[in-house]
Amino acid sequence: MKIPFAPPLIDEAVLKEVTDTLKSGWITSGPRVKLLESMLQELTRLPACVCVNSWTSGAQLVLKWWGVGPGDEVIVPAYTYAATALVVLHAGARPVMVDVKEDFTLDPSSLRKALSPRTKAILPVDFAGWPCDYTAIQNILQEPDIKTLFTPASDAQQTLGRPLLMADAAHSLGAMYGDNPAGLQADIAVYSLHAVKNITTAEGGVIGLNLPPGFINAKVRDWMKINSLNGQTKDAFEKMQGGSWRYDIVSPGLKINMPDICAALGIAQLRQYDQTLLPARRRIAWRYYEQLQRYPWALLPPLRSAVSESAYHIFPLCIKDITEAGRDQIIDAVGEKGVSVNVHFIPLPMLTLFRETGYRISDYPVSYAKFSTEITLPVYPQLTDAEVDYVVSTLIAAYNAVTGNEASG
Numbered sequence: 001m002k003i004p005f006a007p008p009l010i011d012e013a014v015l016k017e018v019t020d021t022l023k024s025g026w027i028t029s030g031p032r033v034k035l036l037e038s039m040l041q042e043l044t045r046l047p048a049c050v051c052v053n054s055w056t057s058g059a060q061l062v063l064k065w066w067g068v069g070p071g072d073e074v075i076v077p078a079y080t081y082a083a084t085a086l087v088v089l090h091a092g093a094r095p096v097m098v099d100v101k102e103d104f105t106l107d108p109s110s111l112r113k114a115l116s117p118r119t120k121a122i123l124p125v126d127f128a129g130w131p132c133d134y135t136a137i138q139n140i141l142q143e144p145d146i147k148t149l150f151t152p153a154s155d156a157q158q159t160l161g162r163p164l165l166m167a168d169a170a171h172s173l174g175a176m177y178g179d180n181p182a183g184l185q186a187d188i189a190v191y192s193l194h195a196v197k198n199i200t201t202a203e204g205g206v207i208g209l210n211l212p213p214g215f216i217n218a219k220v221r222d223w224m225k226i227n228s229l230n231g232q233t234k235d236a237f238e239k240m241q242g243g244s245w246r247y248d249i250v251s252p253g254l255k256i257n258m259p260d261i262c263a264a265l266g267i268a269q270l271r272q273y274d275q276t277l278l279p280a281r282r283r284i285a286w287r288y289y290e291q292l293q294r295y296p297w298a299l300l301p302p303l304r305s306a307v308s309e310s311a312y313h314i315f316p317l318c319i320k321d322i323t324e325a326g327r328d329q330i331i332d333a334v335g336e337k338g339v340s341v342n343v344h345f346i347p348l349p350m351l352t353l354f355r356e357t358g359y360r361i362s363d364y365p366v367s368y369a370k371f372s373t374e375i376t377l378p379v380y381p382q383l384t385d386a387e388v389d390y391v392v393s394t395l396i397a398a399y400n401a402v403t404g405n406e407a408s409g
């Protein structure tokens with residue numbers, strides 16, 4: 001059996017929506033992006049959504065709006081994809097890394113220690129689709145001492161009076177926190193619609209605005225729209241309408257708008273998300289959970305608690321008492337049987353760019369412990385129960401062969 005890691009869902013509905021878009025005569029930003037934004041707003045219950053061409057570009061735009069620059073610090077987990085920290089560097093600021101908890105998400109106690117008068121924003125990651133401990137993070141941000149520490153340098157920063165809480169929700173479209181979509185816990189949640197994500201537009205991202213009273217989300221959305229298209233007051237679609245050619249450039253915006261041809265994929269997938277695609281992910285993740293929970297060596301990821309439910313983006317399994325080399329051998333062994341697994345993530349301090357700028361993995365022991373024992377199992381709607389069972393039996397056989405532990409199950 002051959003099991004790829006994360007093939008995109010390209011079904012008849014996607015093909016039809018893309019073909020219809022091609023035939024419509026309009027392929028860049030226009031009515032389909034607008035429709036996708038309104039569908040995403042409905043799913044996330046966020047007051048405003050803006051589609052862009054990646055999580056990375058969307059996060060850059062948010063930091064630009066928030067006024068992050070040289071001399072500023074932004075707190076990120078050490079255990080994430082590089083983009084979370086790269087957007088901070090692109091803004092000219094310094095990423096301050098903190099360790100994660102056993103559930104892979106930012107450790108609030110480390111966050112408290114990392115806050116300084118230079119901290120302008122916090123970017124916690126809903127790793128694997130599992131929401132961070134937003135209650136603890138929000139409580140810290142509301143502490144009088146922490147608010148006093150904050151040094152606002154723009155009108156928006158003055159209005160909020162504390163660091164911006166921008167969720168890296170790249171993995172967590174569909175995750176819940178209490179009775180609400182998890183994105184509502186942040187001031188701004190940025191989602192990824194990259195090819196391997198729960199909903200994809202090939203490349204894409206969504207900026208979800210949820211700013212508190214004092215801000216008008218619709219006004220900030222308009223700013224984001226204009227500044228995702230060169231600071232231009234009208235997009236190409238609007239300019240094409242009869243007698244409407246005149247436009248102005250009002251700020252030095254980025255050029256990161258999403259085209260309609262990409263939005264078409266997302267629309268066709270999103271129509272099936274609540275009823276079919278997300279339940280399929282849930283079924284697969286829980287099937288892994290139920291089959292692996294009897295093995296003491298299998299440390300299972302959190303999927304649901306009294307507070308949260310995952311978006312089931314991936315299944316990050318950790319292997320108890322394994323070395324990094326042993327973990328790699330298990331990955332090779334399952335690969336030989338046709339099963340593609342992955343590792344999420346190599347902690348940032350282990351990557352050349354960050355290592356050479358002074359970050360040390362020894363400062364992030366939980367991140368290293370998670371990384372060195374982690375194997376990501378595939379989760380996507382096309383996986384059948386038989387394929388999930390094959391992944392599990394292949395993994396168990398590989399574990400036994402590598403550790404010599406035939407009696408473990």
Ligand SMILES: Cc1ncc(COP(=O)(O)O)c(C=O)c1O
Nearest residue numbers: 054055056081083170192193194
């Ligand atoms: C946690 C996390 N943040 C950000 C990104 C960047 O997303 P994009 O590729 O849409 O820029 C990714 C992509 O894999 C990610 O996993």
